[in-house]
Amino acid sequence: MRAMELDEPGRPLRLVQRELPEPGEGEIRIAVTACGVCRTDLHVADGEIHGILPIIPGHEIVGRVDALGAGVTAFARGDRVGVPWLGRTCGNCRYCLSGRENLCDSPLFTGFTRDGGFASHCIADAAFCFSLPQRMNDADAAPLLCAGLIGYRSYRMAGDAGVIGLYGFGAAAHILAQLAVWEGRKVCAFTREGDAAGQDFARRLGCAWAGASTAMPPEPLDAAIVFAPVGALVPAALKAVRKGGRVVCAGIHMSDIPAFPYADLWEERSIRSVANLTRADGREFLELAAKAALRTHVTQLPLEDANIALARVRSGGVEGAMVLVP
Ligand SMILES: [Zn+2]
Ligand SMILES: [Zn+2]
DSSP: OEEEEBSSTTSOOEEEEOOOOOOOTTEEEEEEEEEEEOHHHHHHHTTSSOOOSSBOOOOOEEEEEEEEOTTOOSOOTTOEEEEOSEEEOOSOSTTGGGTOGGGOSSOEEBTTTBOOSSBSEEEEEGGGOBOOOTTSOHHHHGGGGTHHHHHHHHHHHTOSOSEEEEESOSHHHHHHHHHHHHTTOEEEEEESTTOHHHHHHHHHTTOSEEEETTSOOSSOEEEEEEOSSOTTHHHHHHHHEEEEEEEEEOOSOOOOOOOOOGGGTTTTOEEEEOOSOOHHHHHHHHHHHHHTTOOOOEEEEEGGGHHHHHHHHHHOOOSSEEEEEO
16 A cells, blocks of 8 residues: 655655555455545644654545455445544543543544555544545545534534634635535634635635634624634634624644633633544534535645645645545
């Protein structure tokens, strides 16, 4: 198999050849056909979060099952599957036992603590893989598996907001904006100052307003989701939400949040983070994605160009999501 491997944070990924891995009990081997590039992959490559090394990043994997481990009955060879960030949970910690497997005490995360999908093949636990909406091709479906799915968990945490603000209009926001519009909500999109192309993209997807993240929306927000890894956006979003409003931080890593006056949090505004996903989130979201006919905008690059793809995510300005094709 071919893979793009991270040996050390801060260094480019390196193309490696490995023996094809054999799936163990409960596992499947997947011939990867597409893998999305998430900002989390960038945090891993840059050493802002620490899993295991060396590692093959990538946790928005679409492919075909090409070998089954012992005991796997849910999938057959040739089936199309999607592999998300949550690769395995222990099944018996307090979180697993209370419907919060996203917070499991001893999880495996795809492309972080277990090899991921920047590769021609990968191994995954069958019980954590998803079937995908039929009408989407592999590359288009890949961003659903994290940008869509963890974005959706954040969206649900935002509650039944009639007016919702999305800070950072990247891969996740471009999917969740469509869902929010489909559900009849008003969406305000916040981008970097001067990002006219990003704001135009947001309007084309149905956002009622798009502007700079430093601007105030035309009306107070009921809730905001901060997708960009920029701590300064948290107090900015707090100022933009009405009394009782929520600010949800969707990322795994963010720069420090600057100090802000207590008055901005007062009146029952709240801030919370969202971590990982549960399989129930995944099933619910993928069903909705099909029903709402969500579409993704992807730019495809060959697997070997993983470093270019990461650089483009780092510099911003990607319309939708980057996807690697082996
Ligand atoms: Zn657990
Ligand atoms: Zn991700």
